[in-house]
Amino acid sequence: MLRYLTKRLMLLVGIVFVISVGSFYLIHLLPGNPATVILGFGATPEAKAILYKQLGLSKPIYLQYFVWLGNILHGNLGVSFISQTTVSSVIRSALPIDGEIIILSQIMAFAAAIPTAMRSARKPDGIIDRVLGATSFTLLSIPPYILIVVLVLFISIKLGVSGTGPSAYVSLGTDWITNLESLSLPAFTLATVSFVVYYRILRSDLIATLQEEFITMARSKGISQRRIMWCHAFRPSSVALLGAASVNIGSLLAAGFVVQYLLQIPGLGYTLILAINESDFLVVQGIVLTVSVLVVAINFFFDFVINMVDPRISRE
Amino acid sequence: MSSFSLEEAELMVEKSEKGEPLGLFFWICVFWIGLNVFGAIFANVLPLPNPLNENFNAINVGPGLHHLFGTDDLGRDIFSRIVYGSRVSITVGIGAILIGFGVGAPLGMLAAYRRGRFDSFLTTIMYVLLAFPAIIATIAVLSFWTPRSLFKIIVVIGVASIPLVYRVIRTATLSVATKDYVIAAKVQGATDRRILMKELLPNIAPIAVSFFLIGVATVITLEGALAFLGLSVNPPTPSWGNMINEARTVLTQNVWLAFFPSLALCLFLIALNFIGDRIRSHFDVTEVKL
Numbered sequence: 128m129l130r131y132l133t134k135r136l137m138l139l140v141g142i143v144f145v146i147s148v149g150s151f152y153l154i155h156l157l158p159g160n161p162a163t164v165i166l167g168f169g170a171t172p173e174a175k176a177i178l179y180k181q182l183g184l185s186k187p188i189y190l191q192y193f194v195w196l197g198n199i200l201h202g203n204l205g206v207s208f209i210s211q212t213t214v215s216s217v218i219r220s221a222l223p224i225d226g227e228i229i230i231l232s233q234i235m236a237f238a239a240a241i242p243t244a245m246r247s248a249r250k251p252d253g254i255i256d257r258v259l260g261a262t263s264f265t266l267l268s269i270p271p272y273i274l275i276v277v278l279v280l281f282i283s284i285k286l287g288v289s290g291t292g293p294s295a296y297v298s299l300g301t302d303w304i305t306n307l308e309s310l311s312l313p314a315f316t317l318a319t320v321s322f323v324v325y326y327r328i329l330r331s332d333l334i335a336t337l338q339e340e341f342i343t344m345a346r347s348k349g350i351s352q353r354r355i356m357w358c359h360a361f362r363p364s365s366v367a368l369l370g371a372a373s374v375n376i377g378s379l380l381a382a383g384f385v386v387q388y389l390l391q392i393p394g395l396g397y398t399l400i401l402a403i404n405e406s407d408f409l410v411v412q413g414i415v416l417t418v419s420v421l422v423v424a425i426n427f428f429f430d431f432v433i434n435m436v437d438p439r440i441s442r443e
Numbered sequence: 444m445s446s447f448s449l450e451e452a453e454l455m456v457e458k459s460e461k462g463e464p465l466g467l468f469f470w471i472c473v474f475w476i477g478l479n480v481f482g483a484i485f486a487n488v489l490p491l492p493n494p495l496n497e498n499f500n501a502i503n504v505g506p507g508l509h510h511l512f513g514t515d516d517l518g519r520d521i522f523s524r525i526v527y528g529s530r531v532s533i534t535v536g537i538g539a540i541l542i543g544f545g546v547g548a549p550l551g552m553l554a555a556y557r558r559g560r561f562d563s564f565l566t567t568i569m570y571v572l573l574a575f576p577a578i579i580a581t582i583a584v585l586s587f588w589t590p591r592s593l594f595k596i597i598v599v600i601g602v603a604s605i606p607l608v609y610r611v612i613r614t615a616t617l618s619v620a621t622k623d624y625v626i627a628a629k630v631q632g633a634t635d636r637r638i639l640m641k642e643l644l645p646n647i648a649p650i651a652v653s654f655f656l657i658g659v660a661t662v663i664t665l666e667g668a669l670a671f672l673g674l675s676v677n678p679p680t681p682s683w684g685n686m687i688n689e690a691r692t693v694l695t696q697n698v699w700l701a702f703f704p705s706l707a708l709c710l711f712l713i714a715l716n717f718i719g720d721r722i723r724s725h726f727d728v729t730e731v732k733l
């Protein structure tokens with residue numbers, strides 16, 4: 128277990144290194160002199176001096192990386208040249224919104240996927256399983272940006288439910304009920320996206336687990352169907368579910384970007400797109416770096432949890 | 444794919460049912476994809492109004508005889524824009540996955556066949572690359588690498604798909620490479636080239652084709668998301684994604700503008716995913732038929 132974790136940790140360090148080099152190099156993909164592109168032609172010498180210090184632009188490129196990395200490690204991601212606030216404060220105010228949407232959506236997705244998958248797995252190819260299978264397959268082909276548009280059209284515009292439409296966002300600190308209302312459609316969209324994946328994976332894994340000998344053994348002892356499902360079959364199958372959740376997190380964040388963009392919710396996604404359109408490149412770079420590292424860290428955490436659930440994995 | 448990660452496409456390939464007949468719906472899907480591709484290729488030959496022609500006398504017209512799907516807020520014909528828009532989606536989808544397969548598939552086959560240091564070296568690199576969330580990397584690169592063009596979008600998504608294609612093909616080849624007939628061929632003195640092309644390739648083909656199709660669907664979804672965020676080809680060039688994006692601002696006045704491109708996109712994705720799923724289960728001979 129310890130050896131496995133050290134190995135994973137070393138890999139994590141390697142991955143974070145690659146991410147940092149990639150995020151650093153982004154600035155150099157800009158056409159022309161980075162300082163001119165980022166600041167525009169009418170920049171003051173003072174602003175230029177700050178940017179040169181931040182990015183180490185006067186040095187050769189490999190030294191620039193270390194200057195930049197040194198700043199990052201001190202929590203200094205630079206200053207937004209549009210809003211004149213630090214990039215780290217921009218991220219700190221936006222990130223919790225993404226976190227809230229994702230946590231809400233995951234609660235909904237698990238709450239829906241686990242019972243339905245169990246229902247399907249109890250009678251594979253039965254009527255309920257077929258209907259759920261066809262539904263999930265269709266949902267699989269509906270991208271989140273279409274789902275959210277349809278939801279907004281019907282719920283906010285046709286039915287006129289207040290507080291769910293574009294730019295209706297209210298922060299959690301102001302009023303938590305209105306906050307939940309404004310995040311309900313985004314969370315529901317992300318929940319649907321996750322539900323489909325979780326349902327399909329848990330269903331096929333449960334079907335496989337239910338054919339194992341220890342389940343037959345439990346049945347022969349007269350243990351109830353419900354108890355077998357929850358106590359005997361669910362734990363080994365939940366490994367696949369956790370793995371799917373871990374893989375899902377990157378695309379979930381991206382789906383979150385899309386729904387935020389439509390509803391103008393000031394999370395990371397909306398901030399990112401605004402920054403891209405305003406050519407505020409340090410904000411873009413900061414968000415990319417934060418999100419990438421976060422995704423990798425979450426994946427690592429899930430690996431750890433999966434290990435706790437199924438210790439056989441680390442021995443392989 | 445409802446979400447845009449190729450990782451989930453991979454999970455789908457691995458977790459589908461086995462040994463089912465193709466069925467009527469399969470051929471309907473094939474017909475639908477064929478029709479879309481035909482429309483995309485021959486869009487300028489077909490009797491369609493110019494998708495860029497603005498007509499301010501017919502703004503936000505509903506579906507009717509004159510304009511089959513109606514017109515948008517600038518009086519452009521929606522049907523024509525959808526047909527032309529399919530060009531962008533289909534080109535990006537096929538182009539990017541071709542890059543992914545062009546690099547990832549040969550490497551994956553070789554690694555699984557040779558094993559040893561070559562395999563573990565490549566696999567570690569691909570593992571590190573896979574950990575990088577591809578969609579975020581794509582958004583990042585496309586936002587800095589300006590001006591954006593169709594070619595750049597294809598390259599970025601294509602490169603991002605390489606590690607995943609590598610992993611799928613490597614896993615598929617591994618399960619075949621240890622089979623008796625491969626060992627028999629080796630004992631008979633068959634060349635590596637012959638074994639790779641004649642013994643391994645035909646046996647991983649169903650999985651490869653299936654992953655190819657589902658991959659194309661995933662990339663089209665991804666391109667749609669990029670277009671929705673304004674990071675794909677620039678307007679006025681129509682694409683399904685940027686049509687939905689444009690409809691976003693006039694959602695209350697003209698529902699059709701959002702409805703038709705969404706429908707076109709969803710039907711295309713359902714058909715592709717279904718074909719991919721069925722091909723894989725139909726040609727899978729590992730468990731049921733042997």
